[in-house]
Amino acid sequence: MARLAGDLSLAEDCAQEACAAAVEQWPRDGLPANPGGWVVAVARRRALDHLRRESARSGKERGAVQEWAAAEPDGSAVAGDDQLALLFACCHPALDPAVRVTLTLRVVCGLPTASIARLLLLSEPAVAQRIVRAKRKMRDAGIRLRVPDPGQRPARLASVLRAVYLTFTEGHSPHGTSAVVRDDLCEEALRLARGLHQLLPDEPEVTGLVALILLTSGRSPARADQDGSLVLLTDQDRSRWDRERLDEGRSLVEAVLARHRPGPYQLQAAIAACHADAATAADTDWRQIAALYSELLRLDPSPVIEANRAVAVAYAEGPAAGLAILDTLAASSLLARWPQLHIGRAGLLARCGRHQDAIAAYHHALALEPVSAIRQHITGQIAALGAAPAPTRET
């Protein structure tokens, strides 16, 4: 109803009018067969009348009203679109890009302010203030809750995709909980991504994001052990992976890459597909993964991607080669406070036989307060390193 009317207050007004009409007509004409449906239908008609009056000003707007009028009145067909309309409104280009993601996570995905703050590396009051200001701008500037016309969609797509991606990231490595995976958030992100894919089947990055979520969440069943502790990719029981999900993701990414319009989500999905294809960790095609990370780095030059490439290089060419890249990154201030970088360094240091350096790097990571599942993993690694005698160097 809110999407149909394009703004929340109009929807409320029309619903009230419909209820008033019911009070007047039902005692006179008798109760309709479906009273709830009757109220919705009347409210809908009132809203359409209002929109028709508004839209008489412009022929273009009339088309939009006709489109809404053709939708099913029971609401079932537009339920998914309601969410999408909200998503596009929250990612309106008139809002600052950083604000769009914050607003989407709060309004569309229902994430608590504290989670958003950790996810976006902001303070909680800063997030709360952003949300208040953004809602005020949406209301006062007249940003409507509706799926934009086809011509306006691409401009809003990048921030919509990023918001969905960040939602998935929060679900896949949640903050503020001891759970290793939060399926509710992962499924919410997948639902949003699928909805977008249905709406925009020809946008390669939308397909890429759906594939990425399928290929990553397909591994979730093996991401925690019986005690609920994190199990890293290399140690996972691959028979527990969700094959159906991985297969769907793989066929999507293969089809979209064949269109030769690569983008960051498609490349990340391709990397996830490499992992899905490996029967054991040792079978992983790390050279291919390192090459995909290089391509990704070209499209999106970020130190986080460089760090991931370093890990792939370490597996493809030996730990020393990967460590050299990570050491350079650790020296720059950008990633110095990112626990994963120090965990990566620790792992490679251990494989180089430098156990004391590895333990120091793990402690460095712990000091940066990683999420609890990661913390448990690190303490386990430190215990193992402390107990084990220094092995001979890997060749």
Place this chain on the structure above:
Amino acid sequence: MKYIALLYGEPGAGPAPGTPEFMKMLGEFQSATAAMADAGILVDSSPLQPPQTATTIRVRDGETQLSDGPFAEIKEQLGGYYILDCADLDMALRYAAMIPSARYGSVEVRPVMEMGPP
């Protein structure tokens, strides 16, 4: 709802008066204005005389002070405005983008505050 589109530009940013480009730009202003009028959303619109013609007035402690020119030295000068009555922001932005100033300078689109009855 009503929106005001404020047209800003640095002096000399657009085509120079008297050139064919200038005449073309005037034509584009006319067609933008005509499109708004045809859509029934144009409330008012006008170019402004240059900032040198402005007088700024302040009343402090009951005393009226006048000064020559706009209240502050800014690089981009206000050169004109459109008031549009649109269904939503998207519609206002679509029409504001037709104004040539958007290419040579910038157009600030702001909702006009709706005042209820006193």
